[in-house]
Amino acid sequence: MKPLPMRVAALTVVALAATGLAACGKSSSGGTSTNTGAATPGGTLHIVAASGQSQFDPVSAYGTWDYMIERAYTRQLVQYPSKYYTALGDSAWKADTTPAADVATQVPSTSNGGITDGGKTYTFHIKQGVDWNNGRQVTAQDFLREYKAFGNPVQPVGNSGYFLSTIAGFQSYFNAETAFFAKKSNKPTAANIANFQNTHSISGITTPNSSTIVFHLVQPAGDFLDILAMPFNSARPVEYDKYVPDSLQMRNNMMSDGPYNITSYTPGKSVTLTKNKSWKQSTDPFRHQYVNSVVITIGVTNATTQVDEIKATTNGSGSAQDMQMDTPFPPNLIPSEKTNPAFHIFPWSNTNPYVVFNLRSPDANKAMANLKVRQAIAYTINKSAIQKLYGGPSVAQVISTAIPPGNLGYKAINPFPSSGNQGDPSKCKALLKQAGYPHGVTLIDEYINDSVNTALFQSVQASAANCGIKLTGKATPISSYFVNLGNAPQNNKANQWDVAQAAWIPDWFGANGRTTIQPFFQTDCALNTINYGCVSNKQEDGLITSALKAPSPSAAAPFWSQADALAMQQAWIVPLIDQYNPTIYSSRVASPGSPIPVWAPNIGDPDITNIYIKKADQ
Secondary structure, X not given: OOOOHHHHHHHHHHHHOHHHOOOOOOOEEOOOOOOOOOOOOOOEEEEEEOOOOOOOOOOOOOOHHHHHHHXXXXXXXXXXXXXXXXXXXXXXXXXXXXXXEOOEOOOOOOOOOOEEHHHOEEEEEEOOOOEOOOOOEOOHHHHHHHHHOOOOOOOOOOOOHHHHOOEOOHHHHHHHHHHHHHOOOOOOOHHHHHHHHHHOOOOOEEEEEOOEEEEEEOOOOOOHHHHHOOHHHOOOOHHHHHOOOOOHHHHOOOOOOOOEEEEEEEOOOEEEEEEOOOOOHHHOOOOOOOOOEEEEEEOOOOHHHHHHHHHHHHOOOOOOOOEEOOXXXXXXXXXXXXXXXXXXXXXXXOEEEEEEEOOOOOHHHHHHHOHHHHHHHHHXXXXXXXXXXXXXXXOEEEOOOOOOOOOOOOOOOOOOOOHHHOOOHHHHHHHHHHHOOOOOEEEEEEEEOOHHHHHHHHHHHHHHHOOOXXXXXXXXXXXXXXXXXXXXXXXXXXXXXXXXXXXXXXXXOOOOXXXXXXXXXXXXXXXXXXXXXXXXXXXXXXXXHHHHHOOOHHHHHHHHHHHHHHHHHOXXXXXXXXXXXXXXXXXXXXXXXXOOOOEEOOOOEEOHHHOEEOHHHO
């Protein structure tokens, strides 16, 4: 797949916010609370942010902070529930990785006739009573309009690959829209964009009537429902045809089929959401309208200041803030907050960070193309030191596979073990000698120039030095870092990079080989690739193809496992850790059945539609 730059933008923040990310493991909190009763309506939920949403338009929005707010004003055919959970293996986490019916009347299956043609046709029916905030019923055509907007030239879909590789005719439509606006005479005005979309069709998506939408796939895809649960698949009102996608004009006229509307937006300062009076709880199994309004304060860039404001709210003084939005919890505060009942560490699932090698680099006599050099580095890296750098075992766990723990196809293998995960320089030296580098080798390591990523680079650099590998640092601003890594045509030139520290968070969990193994390792060496090292291996491609063609997730699992094992043995990347999510809330907020707000792994942030303000604090 070839994700567009928006996913890269999301990842740059992920890398910067490394210590605020999470991984599959046990969650914990320092204290206990008995406040697990029913929700009380009313009050205002206050959220503090550094920059706020990157995108408002669900077509292009592709960050956890975007998803957090989108949950309130967008709806999809299928969606994940948000439930409080305490460990990866409990029933709530499992439920959260299984899409359920949202705007659709039911989840299609072969047993109910919704999946036909050997798994290549999915038919959805729209619930009656799901309305836009102007009172108009959401229709099948509203969903089709969203897909037609994916290729718009201004703010295209955040990740086109999932749809290009699954929906029949989508590639042709996408190519036609790209070619149309490539002509200088076709300006990307709102009118031109809408006209193209309204006069062209996607053969694989049909709407027989206003309450039915049918998807025709190029081949069966056991994870198609997971793809459809992403916020990209939101209904799109016809009123958006009047605006350039995600323009300021559009942001000031956002519509909603969810429980809240965006009623006020001041760029760089604040966003306010209030209740959507057309929304009906009876049609929405996932979201609620517990609070009267949600206010997001933007511009508080210091994470410690944000935490201080949240704690001040709890203490009844200072600025009223209930939770953070787009800023990681400061790692230096974790030890002191562990006994705070409002502090919690949630599980997630990611390969973040990891080391990647530029297989096309001509530097150092093409050392990166030498398997034994890559394996030498894999042996020598002290993962335990990196775990400590990110806060220790309570907030990060060492991993040795591309598929993070807890997902389909995961197997606990480690081709390059060392005592205590501290690295094995002796094996590294032996492999270097076999590779023809008995006196070591010098390589370029490109890294993000913020403090967290600089420390990460220095840790990897120190590990490499233990066996005679000199990593020369190349510090790069976060704004261009992932663009540089993904610029495959440039990466076969001298003095670019040999080694880098990247990051990846799956777009869904459970059966997610399409969003872990495929983007990492399938042959794809074009501009904006996520396959940063330009891996191209026929055996790996064959395993990925077999997994994607498998009739069910369980049938695909062995292929994903084999593909992961091959990638690890070939040391195309070196997974380091997956991270948990340290989060703090004010004592004013909770979720039904939970003393603290529910954290939704498929959003990557709290679910603001399942949070209430305690009556005493309203």
